[in-house]
Amino acid sequence: MGTAPSKTSTHHAVATPVVALPKPSKSPHQVDVKDVMISYSHQDVDAMRKLKSMLEGSGLTVWVDEAALTPGSVFLREIGEAIVASRLFIVLLSGDSVQSKYCQDEVSLAYVSNKNIFAVSLLQYDDVTKVMDLGMKLTLSCVQWTFLNEDTENAMNALLGSLKLSLSKVEGGNKEENEEDSGQGESDADDATNVMNKQALNFRLHAKRSSDMLPVETVPDNLMAQEFWKLKFGDVSEVEWAVFADTMKTHMSSMWNSIHMSAKDVKDMLKLIGTEMDVENGMLSYINYIKFCKKGKEIVALDEAVQLFASATVAVKGVFNISSSVRLTAIKNLGDHQSKAVINVLLDLLYDEEQDVQVVAAISLAHAASGITRIKTRSTVVNGLLGCLSSNDRLVRESGCLALGRMKSKAAIAKLLHLWRNDTISSVREAAQIAIEQIGGEEAERAMHVTKVLSDEIQKLKKN
Template identity: 55%
Template sequence: MGNGNTHHRRPKKHSKDDASLAAPTPSEGRLTPSMQHRGTVGKFQGKDVMISYSHQDIDIMRKIKTILEKADITVWVDETGLSPGTSYLREIGEAIVDSYAFLVLLSQDSVQSKYCQDEVSLAYISNKSIFAVAIKPFDELTPIMDLGMKLTLSAVQWHFITGESKMHEQLEPLISSIQANLTVLKQTQSDSEAEERTTDDESEEEPSNYVMNRQAFKLRRLMSRTRILSEEDDLEDTSEIQTDKEFWISHFGEDIQMVEWPKFSQAVDTTYAEVWKQMLVTEQQKQLLLHLMSKEMAVKKNVLNFKEFKRFCTRDRETLPLSQAIRLYAAETYAMKEVFNVNSSVRLSAIANLRKYQSKAVIDSLLDLLEGEEDPDITVVAAISLAHAASGIKMFKKRAEIGLLLCLDHKDRLVRESGCLALGRLKSKKSISKLVQLWRNDTISSVREAAQIAINQIGGDEAEQAMHVTKVLSEEIGLLKKSD
């Protein structure tokens, strides 16, 4: 558990493409564009499990920790009750992101703790295998959980401790699950890191949406299929297995490619009444989710295109029933809302980690931070994360360029540096003139250096011409000075 609201960086080994992003060297205590989590070195790397809990439950936590360690599962946990501030987020945020798996100890105290809620959300969007250990009955905990935690843990396997005398026996299935997950995670870690786009080729089309938490996604599909098989004799309600195309045809017709959003949202509202009920959302929360879904589906002039609807139902190139896509989208949306909240204790960790995901929701969140954030440290991390998230996708790059150009006029020099380097990574030709202006006129040498790096990265005739003219003028001015 923890109580903080800032983050501190640790170094990582950068690829050749990322080298320029680490150029700025800020004053002590400030974040740099090199703040990234994968590949970091430090006391968290290699830990199998990070435990999140309420300090009211520290005795039970210690017993669980001992049991895990006796099973050769390494554990990181805060046993000191870190106070709010930079040190807290450095410890907690990095431990969550750098550990292989995440275990949350659920009690009446922890499920109502803002810190534990934030930590669960960060673990979810960081693609961690999440394990829930409850020391109270399910029916006692869910009514007092906030919606975000309910949605996030809805596809997580829960383990229950009903008495400390039987704790070891009751945790045996948990230990087996963790060990099995760790074996797979450690074998495939390099493959997971290779998923990040590093190509300079730009696609005209938006990619299939990525799944923020693959472990929860796989379990959700398994649970759905198990429920369907067990209810094969009673399939009056087929909405849970209805494909995207079947839903569309049954409500709008096979030849219809465009439908008005109010008509679509009404069909979703009525068809999936049971889904909304199971998700425990209020009417206001449901309407908010529908509104956010309209943005995710790129609704224009109140009209939805079938192509965008199909994209919404496609995750990691697998087409899901609309009901599953809604559940997944709701969990991801509320996890993101949790960590992006201005009072979130893991906000900076979340922003940096989102660079691995390419979706409208991620781009929108990062752009919102660039345009409306007052904390320059957060703006710096958002700029660098946006450059990674938008790379390779032309439609994302155009939107990212608009936000990043705003950084070049920011009063904070680190924000200007990160904006330069991010635009360089995106090879933004439309930013050449502004970058040249900074290279020639900014009063801070590190900003001028970042602008020059970006111009060189972008390349092309315009960049070369601008660099050449500036160098010639500088040489002429130098000669005039000598003649005086």
């Protein structure tokens, strides 16, 4: 994957362990669980040490690569594992860290791993964001920011209070559970990150505006989703998507401008939002609009729903960039997501040039899609996984079998039976058999019975 950079480099790199099984065994180098993991540029090591000291002085345990990595360890992998294992994630922002590809990857990995993220900035908002790329701006647009450039003591006290509150909720298991959207035939995953992001948005809404706080233009106007629709479109049950998109674009122009989104960025984001809202034949229904704005048991403002979706989408796409240092680690953590954006990314990854990525994507796709009953979506996922069974790589075929078995896809029985009878690799034949047994049903039982009977007869002929 690459060699370890020296401590004089801009930042550390993160390795991505190869995973070919649904439940990978514990790594011999697996990191200890800590309260907080700090991501930083090594050029800010003095600031990181001061922050670490303050956190530990308040009773929190902290993971940083400087202290936790030892000579001979697979330390690139350990950084990725530390993000996943730690309860909270802090990114120390500076002119150096926001331009570090490794920091950007780590923020994206923290996001898709459902970590409560806290941004601690050494600079004022305008100074740090003017050198920050769009992806990081979107990903960090919904998290709590702390500024250490002025009044450090008060800023740290506020940060510590937020960290401890968040820890109490993580340790108490106070996470929103996925709830099934009755009448739609498909469940929605509402992860802990969305809950955290909502708390961060509320924090910013009620925060006193000052020179080191986020500009007021980035704060949603909190016009609730139902109110927005009624105000703009009245009591109609559906509206043309082009009309809705133009209305939303105008309504949210200050937010787009505040994070410096180009016209193309906005156009691409609206296209993704349209897909997520299930726009069909150029029309958006009120039901699908409300479904998009629903987070857990609460229907939030359109502004907030869009901001959460945008940041999540960018994080997912960023972490799977061809040069991302944390792709495989991130793919392992996508099983908790069931949004169309995530599923579409995973489907694309089934055709990645790296076969290790295809393997883990297939496994994650099975986890992410197992709760989806919408016929069209399930069919697309099953067809993608069926393609894995024709791969020339045995791990891709094996993971495809296991994924189809987990999805209990009856449409896969014929092809799985062919692999069970004909594949030259015993582990693939075994995976195909396991999948057929998991799928079950008369067709699977009949196919397995016929094959076993024929095998027994062939063995008898050999003996005679």
